[in-house]
Amino acid sequence: MRPPDFEYELAEDVQGAVSALAQGESVMAIAGGQSLIPLLRLRIARPSRVVDIGRVPGLTGISVSDESTELGALVTTADVAASDDISRSNPLWTEAARVIADPLVRNLGTVGGNLAHADPLNDLPAALVASRGEVLAEGPNGVRTIASDDLFVSPFTTSLEPGELITRLIVPGSPSGAYEKLKRAAADYGVVAVAVQLDIGDGGDIRSAGVSLSGTSAVAPRSNRAEQTLVGTNGGDDVIEGAALAAAEDADLAADERGSIRYKRAVVGALAARALRRAIARGNG
Amino acid sequence: MTDITVTVNGVSRAVSCSPSTLLVHLLREELQLTGTHVGCDTSHCGACTVVMDGRAVKSCTVLAPQAHGRSVTTVEGLAEDGRLDPLQEAFADHFALQCGFCTSGFLMAAKAFLDTNPSPDEEQVRKAISGNLCRCTGYQHIVDAMLAVAEGTT
Numbered sequence: 009m010r011p012p013d014f015e016y017e018l019a020e021d022v023q024g025a026v027s028a029l030a031q032g033e034s035v036m037a038i039a040g041g042q043s044l045i046p047l048l049r050l051r052i053a054r055p056s057r058v059v060d061i062g063r064v065p066g067l068t069g070i071s072v073s074d075e076s077t078e079l080g081a082l083v084t085t086a087d088v089a090a091s092d093d094i095s096r097s098n099p100l101w102t103e104a105a106r107v108i109a110d111p112l113v114r115n116l117g118t119v120g121g122n123l124a125h126a127d128p129l130n131d132l133p134a135a136l137v138a139s140r141g142e143v144l145a146e147g148p149n150g151v152r153t154i155a156s157d158d159l160f161v162s163p164f165t166t167s168l169e170p171g172e173l174i175t176r177l178i179v180p181g182s183p184s185g186a187y188e189k190l191k192r193a194a195a196d197y198g199v200v201a202v203a204v205q206l207d208i209g210d211g212g213d214i215r216s217a218g219v220s221l222s223g224t225s226a227v228a229p230r231s232n233r234a235e236q237t238l239v240g241t242n243g244g245d246d247v248i249e250g251a252a253l254a255a256a257e258d259a260d261l262a263a264d265e266r267g268s269i270r271y272k273r274a275v276v277g278a279l280a281a282r283a284l285r286r287a288i289a290r291g292n293g
Numbered sequence: 294m295t296d297i298t299v300t301v302n303g304v305s306r307a308v309s310c311s312p313s314t315l316l317v318h319l320l321r322e323e324l325q326l327t328g329t330h331v332g333c334d335t336s337h338c339g340a341c342t343v344v345m346d347g348r349a350v351k352s353c354t355v356l357a358p359q360a361h362g363r364s365v366t367t368v369e370g371l372a373e374d375g376r377l378d379p380l381q382e383a384f385a386d387h388f389a390l391q392c393g394f395c396t397s398g399f400l401m402a403a404k405a406f407l408d409t410n411p412s413p414d415e416e417q418v419r420k421a422i423s424g425n426l427c428r429c430t431g432y433q434h435i436v437d438a439m440l441a442v443a444e445g446t447t
Contacts, residue, residue, distance in 0.1 A: 009334060016295060016312030016358055038356070045354045046336045048313070058312070062359060086348070110424030112339055112402065115348040116355070194423035195337045 011048035015057040019064050022146050022175060028059040030148050030171025037061050037173065039082055042109070042117035043125040067120070067175055072097055079177040081120025081143075085132075089114060099290060100185025100205045104135040107187065107201070110194040120174040123159065126166045126227050129197040133160055133228035135187065137220035138203035141179035147172030160227035184208045184291030188279035189222070192266070198223055199266045200276050202255065204283040208291030212242045219251070219284075221276060224260050231255040234280065243288040252280035297361045301326065302370030308357070316360050317341045317352035320367060328368040328397045332426070339425035342398035343367050349405035351424070368397035371404065380404055383438040391429035399425050403439050413443055 019025035029035055036055035038044050039062050047053035061067070067082040072093035079088065088094055088105035095102040108114055108122065108131050122132040123143065136143075136156040143154050148171045159166050168174070182205050189201035200223035207216040217238035219231040233254040241247045256277035261269045295312045298305060301324060308323050320326045320343070329352055332340030341352040344366040352365075371378040380403055383389070390396045399422060406413070406421035413421070418439045419432075427435070 010315065010318070011313040011356075013311060013313050016356075018358065038359075041356060041359060042336075042354055045315075045356065049315075049334060049336070049353075058356075060356075060358060110339070111406075111421060112342060112349055112351050112424035113336075113354070115350050195339075195426075 009049050009051060011045070012051060012054055014055050016060065017057060018060045022064055022066065022173065025059055025061045025064055025173055026147055026171050029173065032056070033170065035059060039118040039121040040084065040116040042113045043121060043127065061173065070094065072181070074181055076181050077101060077179045079119050081174045081176060082118050084115060085117045085119060085122060086111065086114040088119060097181040097183065098179065098185060099183065100139055100187055100203060101135055101179065103187035104131045104203060107131060107189045107191065107198070113195070119177055124166060124168065124174050126160050126164050128163045128225065128227045129223055131187070131189065131201060131222055134201060134203040134220040134222040136177070136179065137228040137230050138218035139179050139182070139185065139205040140218055141177060143174045144176040144178070145172045146175050157230065163227055182207055184287045186283040186286040186290070188283040190275050190279060197266070200224070200272050200279065202276060202279040202283045204287045206238065206287050206291055208288065212292055214238045214241055214243050219255055219280065221255065221259055223272070225262050226260055229260065231258055233258055243284070248281055248284045248288070251284060252277045255280040295358050297357050299360050300364040302366055310357050312356065312358050314357040315353050316343070316355040316357055319357045320352060326367050326369050330394055330397060332394060337426065338395070339402065340395050340398040342401040342425060344401050344405045347405065347408070349402040366401070368400055371400060378404070380407065380438070380442050383442045384435070387434045387438040387441060389431065389434040389438040391431050395425060395427045399427070399435055407439065407442055411443060415440060
């Protein structure tokens with residue numbers, strides 16, 4: 009179908025976007041449009057007004073150090089996937105970006121949009137939670153920082169207030185990260201995916217651990233028991249198997265055309281073990 | 294209505310349209326460039342792929358105002374002075390189409406990819422066209438055609 013009619017407003021700066029978005033619940037922001045436009049075409053989304061934030065200056069740019077990766081909200085997922093700097097310091101994000109939808113979608117889809125859409129099948133929410141990143145949000149009451157654990161409320165709902173806009177992502181860097189996703193076709197959703205980011209000391213000890221899932225009933229749930237299983241160990245085979253089992257057991261899954269609960273649980277366990285092995289090998293490499 | 298100016302195949306085109314117009318409909322219906330196809334209704338198939346500012350995108354998943362001020366190349370813009378692009382020649386030489394419906398989308402995805410990755414390996418080629426569906430399942434010949442262009446053996 010064709011999208012329903014709506015009023016269109018081009019935001020010229022963050023302030024303009026904030027005041028336009030604060031005008032009511034049926035006002036929606038569009039950045040790359042790769043989530044919103046399919047919903048418009050299916051008439052699932054019926055905004056009275058669409059505010060185009062895709063050309064707002066100051067929301068682009070990738071800045072990478074060993075400690076953190078900072079991304080403007082309008083950075084495309086293709087740019088994340090292609091960045092050598094991110095690949096070196098934050099391979100979890102490289103691997104997650106490279107399996108988002110397909111290359112055509114990645115050329116327009118933005119990191120801010122991927123998070124703000126809060127689709128439980130999206131990849132960057134799990135990456136954000138596993139890496140304990142945060143977003144800067146600007147709204148009618150100024151700028152605030154939202155930690156990954158506080159951003160996702162329920163499917164398609166974030167803690168962003170009306171008029172609030174994600175402007176920047178700040179993600180702790182670690183070479184010990186990995187993302188594993190099972191999907192049947194490029195443009196389709198994945199079945200499930202597992203994001204892992206570890207902080208590994210010089211002696212091979214795991215000082216902190218982040219494990220989060222995509223494809224569950226909640227948006228990017230943190231697997232607390234898997235994390236606790238890992239921290240303080242050297243990440244041997246028994247630990248990896250135990251953490252993977254914990255992630256699988258705790259996953260809140262639903263049966264659908266992509267698989268039964270039992271099948272998805274087995275896949276979570278297998279992917280978690282695979283991601284953990286790769287993350288640990290990278291940390292000790 | 295919104296006034297939009299898009300450079301299409303090198304020519305600046307001014308159009309007045311509803312802001313809910315999709316780029317693919319602007320191309321096909323306002324500009325009569327019907328080489329860009331609509332193959333699905335769900336942003337899955339890639340038949341509508343065009344190159345916008347150097348990147349391959351699904352023109353069914355771009356609002357016309359998002360294309361304002363940008364440069365768009367469609368399949369009609371590949372041939373120069375009546376001579377096919379080497380990529381088009383390679384598709385013909387390698388029988389890289391059966392029914393042909395998906396071909397313009399594949400050509401544009403392949404064009405944008407090879408322009409920025411002139412010497413890819415086969416795996417990179419396969420990933421580059423993973424957003425495009427061919428219901429005749431003719432992928433192998435499309436990969437062969439793209440590799441032939443990359444290797445200069447067309």
